[in-house]
Amino acid sequence: MPISMAIAGPKRNGRPDGLEPGALQSADRVARRLHESIRTFLNACPGEAQNASGLSRVLGIDRTTCQRAVFATGSAYEGPGMIERLPGLKGLRAMVDAARGVGAIDSDAVDRLGAAVDRFASLIEREGGSVAELLRRIEATPLASDSVATGRGADAREALFRSAAEVTGRCSETWVAVYAYHPVAGDTKSLHIDRVNGLVGHVARPDAVPLTFHNFTSSTRDKEDGSPAHGQFTPLVADADPGSPATVLRDFSSSPLPVVSTRQPNEFMVQAIDADPETIGQPVDLMFGTRGTMVHPRTQKPPLEEAWALVNFPTRAMIFDIYLHRDVARGCIPSLDAHLWRPDFAQQVGDRWQTRFADGPRLQLLGSGLSNAASPYYARHPDLTRFLFEQIGADASHFVGYRCEVEFPMWRTGYCVGLDFGEPDND
Secondary structure (H helix, E strand, O other), X not given: OOOXXXXXXXXXXXXXXXXXXXXXXXXXXXXXXXXXXXXXXXXXXXXXXXXXXXXXXXXXXOHHHHHHHHHHOOOOOOOHHHHHHOOOHHHHHHHHHHHOOOOOOOHHHHHHHHHHXXXXXXXXXXXXXXXXXXXXXXXXXXXXXXXXXXXXXXXXHHHHHHHHHHHHOEEEEEEEEEEEEEEEOOEEEEEEEEEEEEEEEXXXXXXXXXXXXXXXXXXXXXXXXXXXXXXXXXXXXXXXXXXXXXXXXXXXXXXXXXXXXXXXXXXXXXXXXXXXHHHOXXXXXXXXXXXXXXXXXXXXXXXXXXXXXXXXXXXXXXXXXXXXXHHHHOOOEEEEEEEEOOXXXXXXXXXXXXXXXXXXXXXXXXXXXXXXXXXXXXXXXXHHHHHHHHHHOOOHHHEEEEEEEEEOOOOXXXXXXXXXXXXXXXX
């Protein structure tokens, strides 16, 4: 079926109507950071100043400016077009300047907002010259096909699911992953990264393509004392049943358990699954649990962590949760992209615009704790998430959760939750 793409119009004053793909991604990063920085700033204000009228009184600035800031960031980030609802650059700078004189507002939140406004100003100068011109160029950029624009994307994804299931001989009801990032005691340059992941209601034909899981890591070496180095995986349940594969969670997996062959040849761990012949054609659940550590992203260049959901085999739904300890969450801005899976999938971050789908899902904020852990796609998801926190001995109320939840995620794609810890000079 031919796909009709939106085409950028003629040049105006020598400047093409639409933004280049890399420039659009840059605008998205700047707008996303500005959106989150304003929300962080508002949360840092005294309770009486977290609405438009109260903020206007505390800062001593125009109420309309405050009203626009509160309204524009009152919901989840929806794309760079949200800057149309924000105060102008002059109003944003007035907010920052006024807040610096209010002792009750956390100075880090004010500095973070100030840096985000500076990057916004640079974007305007670089790509538009004015907010109105920048918005016009964003709106003129070809983003998606007619099928996406008219809401037929879900139907197309379901058709892809059915075709992929027939081709591969495998499919699942739900793909599940829950990650928890939290500090390593006494080590400010490292983070714990613990997770549970697996498949619910997985069915395979006798001639199906082999089932494998790939978990990316950053290192494959042990320390001199024999303890795991960054990037090495250890079982989530230390005293697992000797008769079970070490990383398989018996309480959340079907019986009989499969044979799991694990190897870690370089930057990722590969788990090959050999199911019991009696389960062929029958739906099974298979969950893994692993622990590990990683170098803190803020010490790296670029200061970015990426958690990937790689859709190896077709699935009707995906639940991909990221929980950040509040000390980690304060220092980063989360984002979500969907990418086409290519042979050079591990390409440089700066080149990701080449594979990025413009119509990817939105990252949902679950909030603190596990009160919003439930999902219609897996009845035991709250239990699984609670189990993860129990095993790592962490208080879930100290964590902030984010979710990527997709019905019929696209086969052979990667859904990437990025955690941006940096203040890059060039956005």
